Amino acid sequence: MDTSFIETLKNFLKESLFQIGPKLIYSIVAFVVGIFVIKLVMRVLKATLKKSKVELSLKTFVESLSVFLLYGLLFTLIGSILGVKATSFLAIFGAAGIAVGLALQGSLANFAGGVLILVFKPFQVGDLIHVNNNLGFVIKIDILYTRIETFDGRVITMPNGNVANSDVDNRTMNNLRRVDLTFKFALATKMETIRPIILEAMKNHSIVEKTPEPDVWLDQIGESELQVTARSWVKSTEYWPTYWEQLEAVKKALDENGIEIHIPRRVVFQGGDYKSTDLSKKE
Template sequence: MLENIDYQAIINDILLPWGSKILMALVIFFIGRLVAKGIVRVTEKVLGRSKLDTMIIGFITSILSAVLILIVIIAALEPLGVDTTSLVALIGAAGLAIGLALQDSLKNFAAGFMLILFRPFKEGDFIEAGGATGVAEKVSILTTIMRTVDNREIIVPNGNIFGNNITNFSARDTRRVDMVFGIGYDADLKLAKQLLCEMLENDERVLKDPAYVVAVSELADSSVNFVVRPWVKSSDYWPFFFDMQEQVKLRFDEAGVSIPFPQMDVHIQQ
């Protein structure tokens, strides 16, 4: 029975035509993918020479890469006899169906576009958004990548960020440091205020304008509380805050100004 098979006809009519079509499709796919990568790299370099933020560049190139790969796939299917016009229509219909099923992903995509458009933060800004706090590193199509102060990576959906409050601690050049220091009721009030003012006057990081504030804010249960509110550069915020905690304790100890701890007097009646 095998002797009746015309192998030459199979080769000529099936293997050679389809083999050449498959080979052509593979060539188009691999060459097209290389060309697409080249276009993305060139676009990235051109945009890099502009004043655009790197997060905007990454967002644009990621979308461009996805579109070009889709075009390459459609072009590679054409030698195989696939009706690309119908395929595009089919992809559109499938995209609509997938879009309805993946509403959250579309929401994140739209939010990513809005973040790039309005730019509430840029790369390197320290922000609080989407329930996370850290340095913004990248806005991709669906997510934003943040790095915490202890070097952990947090990936937050764009929809969670754009749909909620965004606090950008790096947006302004200066920040006010709000601190509260308590002294005992038997301590010298004027001396404590003088020491606090001297520490602020002698610290070069404290800005002259706006002026700092040192005032009694509360007669608390166990202490008399001072509010201390100097202005510093945003980059000096945490170094100044930590130094101030240490310096106040040391200076108050040297001057004999007590810093009380919570306490309660108990009177027992017979």
């Protein structure tokens, strides 16, 4: 091998090492210090947000966005230390932005959806919502996703873009919520008989609101039954426990007063005679 080529290569590597070496060392130091500073800044930011009156949903969004921006600044600083000019960075970021934008259209839509959720506040962390056939409590809203926890302990992660463009049923936004119970009675049943029984059972519940008062109304007259609706108001956070307890309380009160829930029956004609068949019993 030509010795002149080897010497030229050695000289080139030495010159490159002397030129790039210090910058590379400075870049490594900047990276290590930058990571430390980012962790420190995030710790201070979290403590500040925790002490402030900022909503929890906004806190999680600000934290995740701050991490993204801080790391972006760190890599920009490292690039400048290595000799990459700001204009080059802008060109690189511009080209990368176009490529990433095309590749991550869904993520950008999710980011925009997260901003819309925080601005218009259809729900907040802690709210019970029903969206996209999922019912649960909101536990986190970050820059791309919203997480809810269902009643059976499952955690569902939903893209913010889909959530922002869906109908959101917020069941805890209002302080009060109405509990509706439906019962069916025989046509011969008198409303003046069953109304006070149902009302008393509902009013005896300790957490039912006094205003508006519970009420009981004949809702529908069917072919063989009366459909009665009983309504009461409770705090939104107490809806499901109250619903189940009210249902049991009314059933117990009706049983104690000898009033039966309507059972469908059918009449079968045979040879000029007929017999009544109770559908609740096995044939």
